[in-house]
Structure formats: structure tokens, C-alpha cells
Amino acid sequence: MKKIKNEAALLKKAIIVGEKYAMNRGYKGFAATNSAKQKIESLYRLLVNDKLIQPLALDKEDQPNMKHKLALWIARQLPKGHELLQ
Template sequence: MTNVFGEVAMKKIKNEAELLKKALIIGEKYAINRGYESFKPTNSAKDKIESLYRLLVNDKLIHPLPVENENQLNMRHKLALWIAKQLPEGHALLK
């Protein structure tokens, strides 16, 4: 499905904002375990999202977006989907 700009529109998932917050927390822990420094308090959410997205793509934990669809909205969505798949069945964010 494409939107009026010809971009692929991703289906909104329930609790996406909360899932993204969880993904940023877990993703930062993953990055630290991989040897990266933790985020600084001055890092913007945009920078964190893009950094974690690129790390997970690099480590083949998520499939990359087509280059023309690499934007903050789609990266946020991919991170939310990633963490949703990591959570145990019945988790409060999945209801």
C-alpha cells in the first residue's frame, strides 16, 4: 500500500509509541553489549532511533527498509516491530 507521496505506508501497530520506548531501552543495552558506548543525555531521540535501526540492520536482526523509504517514521515502526517480536506472549504491550 502506498500513500499520496508514493511511499510505502506501514500499518500502525497497537501501543507503537510504548513499544518504541521499550525498543530504545533494550536496543541501547544490546548496543552496549556489542561494545558501543551508551547514548549521551544530549543525544536526540532521532539520533538514537537511527543508530539503533542501523545497528540492528547491520547485525541482520531486522530487514532493511528500501533506501527510498528510510525515514524516521518507518525506522520507528521497524524498531517497534522488532521489540514486539522479542517480548513474551501475553506481555502488556502486546495486548
């Protein structure tokens, strides 16, 4: 897995956008007590279920790889020239 530039900031943006996407799909939103790990896994599984991202191999399904997939997903959604893509 090749680390991408601004991956942490992209992940943060992916969680925000992903949560809005989930709410538009009927999910009630995350509780304040949900950890970042729970949010990442939930969003990853939702995006895989909706076929917006390709699933990881079963032996590669772990937090670092899920974070990386979410960062790649949001990087593709952002317009060219966005500050996080610099």
C-alpha cells in the same frame, strides 16, 4: 505501513532494550545530549548491520518507518501475553 497497537510504548521499550544490546556489543552508550531521532537511527542501523531486522528500501528510510521497524522488532522479542502486546 500499518500502525500497530501501543506503537509509541513499544518504541520506547525498543530504545531501552536496543541501547542495552548496543552496549553489550561494545558501544559506549548514548549521551544525554543525543536526541531520540539520533538514537532511533543508530539503533536501526545497528540492528540492520547485525541482520536482526531487514533494511528498509532506500527511498523509505525515514524516521516514521525506522520507528515502525523498531516497534515491530521489540514486539517480536517480547513474550506472549506481555502488557504492551495487549
